[in-house]
Amino acid sequence: MKNIKIFVVEDDPMYSKILQYHLSQNPDYDVFVFNNGKSCLEKLYEKPDIVTLDYSLPDLSGFEVLSKIQEFNPEIPVIIISGQEDVTTAVNLLKEGAYDYITKDENTKDRIWNSIKNIREKLSLKEEISELREEIGRKYEFNKIIKGNSPALKHVFNLMEKAAKTNITVSITGETGTGKELVAKAIHYNSRFKNKPFVTVNVSAIPKELIESEMFGHEKGAFTGAHERRIGKFEEAHKGTIFLDEIGEMDMSMQTKLLRVLQEKELTRVGSNKVIKIETRVIVATHKNLLQEVKNGNFREDLYYRLLGLPIELPPLRDRGNDILILAKHFVEEFAKENEMGEVSITNEAQEKLLKYPYPGNVRELRAVIELATVMSNNGQITADDINFYSTSSMNDLLLEETTLKEYERRIIKNFLKKYNNDILLVAKKLDVGKSTIYRMKKNGEI
Secondary structure, three states, X not given: OOOEEEEEEOOOHHHHHHHHHHHOOOOOEEEEEEOOHHHHHHOHHHOOOEEEEEOEOOOOEHHHHHHHHHHHOXXXXXXXXXXXXXXXXXXXHHHOOOOEXXXXXXXXXXXXXXXXXXXXXXXXXXXXXXXXXXXHHHHOOHHHHOOOOOHHHHHHHHHHHHHHOOOOOEEEEOOOOOOHHHHHHHHHHOOOOOOOOEXXXXXXXXXXXXXXXXHHOEOOOOOOOOOOOEOOHHHHOOOOEEEEEOHHXXXXXXXXXXXHHHHHOEXXXXXXXXXXXXXXXXXXXXXXXXXXXXXXXXXXXXXXHHHHEEEXXXXXXXXXXXXXXXXXXXXXXXXXXXXXXXXXXXXXXXXXXXXXXXXXXXXXHHHHHHHHHHHHOEOOEEOHHHOOOOXXXXXXXXXXXXXXXXXXXXXXXXXXXXXXXXXXXXXXXXXXXXXXXXXXXXXXXXX
């Protein structure tokens, strides 16, 4: 951490020398002395980290100097030093934003030392948080979080860039597993809100009777079990971003309350009459077609248009072509590195197998498949046999990719054989096909 710059404002020459000498014992403190308020204010452009301020100055009052410092930068901590112990004055100065109020006596030097030490620890923590947020921002660079270079993905990057430059509401749609939350985080950490909170609310995971309290907070005793005041997610996200995932699962009653909060930019905690102003960037996501939900009467039309903002539709993995292999290689490298497995490659046959599968679970499914394949691999190579698909979706997933009727037949028979432990007679009966057809396909290596 850089040295702390301290301005000491004190009109008593002897006392100012004592303070300067005492504080300069710490080599990390750069101490500058001013004998009146005006000379201090003229040097504020040098950006002091801390100001110790004598309350009784020859030119300006402590209140006046404090006010001017606050006007210049309210983040500068100001320690008031006074020759008189006046509780009312002390309280008023602290209300105006002074960090501390210390009276002049034999313990003053030590109290100032301790106060500055506490401020320094907070400054150090603040600097550390700032560095971590910068690191998070770098982590969420668009091309780092979403791997691929397909035209569909480049279009998504273009929309994300536009979203990051403004505070427009963003609505992200796409199938489960396409990375909607990652996109929301990337937009936040590349926007002017990046140093403020990013708060996620998974609407589908919160019981209907608790969602209002979760979103807007509640007061102690507002309902059975409300043992203390709770700040809601919208208040947590003040000045930052709130990400409402699976917004299509919200019931109509809560939709009405959300609409009011978004329109008025204010909320009231459950069990309270106090209105709280909020300023929050909103990003929503859903795997549902919200316009169709509006037509079906499940989603408010006015809320739909309030949330639409900049729509970003994430393409399913099956429509991203060679991105499948780019992602697969990335996941292999990541998993192998984490588990100290050395270099692991994917054979051509395995790559062909990866490209032919429709991925109903999208990127999330591909990651799971690749991690297992990496574990199963031998001699640093993932073969076609190491790649296994265990889709939990219905047989309709076999029809997601356009292909020949013969290929559909092959996939269906193969799927049934896996399901019924290679019992050919049972599969032939289930599918109403000749057992000789299945035997022939097995002999020819088709299944």
